[in-house]
Amino acid sequence: MPSTFAFAVRHSDTFWFRGALPDVDATLRGDDEELTLEGSARVDSISVVEPEAMRASVLGSAFFDADRHPRLTFRSTAIRLTEDGQAEVEGELSMRGVGRPVFATGEYSPPRQAAFGEIAGLQLATTIDRREFGFDWQTEMPDGGVAVGWDVRLDVDLLLIREEAAGEG
Template sequence: MSIATRPLSGTFVADQAHSSFQFAVKHMKVSTFRASFDDIDASVVADDQGIRLHGAARVESVSIKAPPEFREHVVHGAEFFDAGSHPQITVRSQDVELSDDGTVTVRGELTIRGVTRAVTATGSYQPPIEDPFGSTRAAFELNATVDRRDWGMDWQAPLPGGGDALGYDVELSAHLELVKQG
């Protein structure tokens, strides 16, 4: 069934058990470090025709899933998330484009460490379905690449053979399974 025949309408909220927010960054030029957050809250509100959509999300910085020594340095450290001063990461959409082929483009604002920057995410959209328990569900999978320096996370250490210990480009991904409210 095409997206045009099954529009998203109403208010949907993230099913936390089936939603995730992750990041990945190059580490020591040889591998990619990945981490995710446990505490996310997201919602999408669409008009009755499914034409105008608005989304928002909040991630608690301290809910990062990573080794304890990494959490202390990265989450609480001023060089990175500075969770003590900035406990939340937020996203607010300004424009959402759904295509009939299931692709989606979201333009919005990402706030990390109290700094807000424009960001564009692309990905896929699964139109609403009825689950076996009587709920209506839809899903978005979104990806974006950002430069961490845009949010004041500019820590770096040069490698003896050349290059940087930590990449500046950070891949963000959100997998949101949403449940219709009301």
């Protein structure tokens, strides 16, 4: 499925280190009165492949700790979708076994027919302090500054496909 969970963090105060977790499951349930968004991403699906040492570091205990925490999860507590396509979502994001409240904003594309069924789109962005989720690793650069920024931008792009209700043909 083309949904992704992407991240970007400043590296060496020089460039944006970007990655994505493309193995995403997400479900939007409810009606116009009350919606719930739940999702998860498989950490070892991370787009960082080479160099192998970088992949091992990102998946290792200093960062995602994928062996102990193979998935990150999200569950909404409030969703606001406007007629002009704006979206605001509040909920709890859990990474590395740590859950924290997050607030994200973005765009919503309402349901429409496509070749493979009824689809909708939801794109959300927020920034977190990685220390709040246990991503504490850091080293200082020889000329000052830090190797990896504390603030991480998260971008979620979801393709939502309506599932047929039980008993429907």
